[in-house]
Amino acid sequence: MSSRCEVFLEILLAIMLPPLGVFLRNGCCSCEFFICVLLTLLGYIPGIIYAVYAIVVRGAQPDDEYWQPINP
Numbered sequence: 001m002s003s004r005c006e007v008f009l010e011i012l013l014a015i016m017l018p019p020l021g022v023f024l025r026n027g028c029c030s031c032e033f034f035i036c037v038l039l040t041l042l043g044y045i046p047g048i049i050y051a052v053y054a055i056v057v058r059g060a061q062p063d064d065e066y067w068q069p070i071n072p
Contacts, residue, residue, distance in 0.1 A: 007055065014051035018044075022054050032058060 014021025022036040032054040040047030 010055050011052055014055055015048055018047035018051035021051050025055050026058075 010021045010024055012021075013024065018040045019033060019036045022030075022033050026032045036047055036051050036054060039050045
């Protein structure tokens with residue numbers, strides 16, 4: 001779990017350069033990163049909106065627990 005300070009700095013970086021904030025949260029080969037790069041190239045504001053969404057909402061849900069099988 002990330003601290004509030006880490007999340008705040010990632011959001012600040014996402015406002016200045018949206019893919020950088022997503023990169024710090026998810027890495028460079030993630031789907032979120034490529035979507036953020038595409039949206040930033042198409043328009044700066046959609047890139048910022050998606051970056052904040054990817055950091056705050058998607059970052060709070062760990063993918064490992066989501067993809068566990070129902071019957072182990």
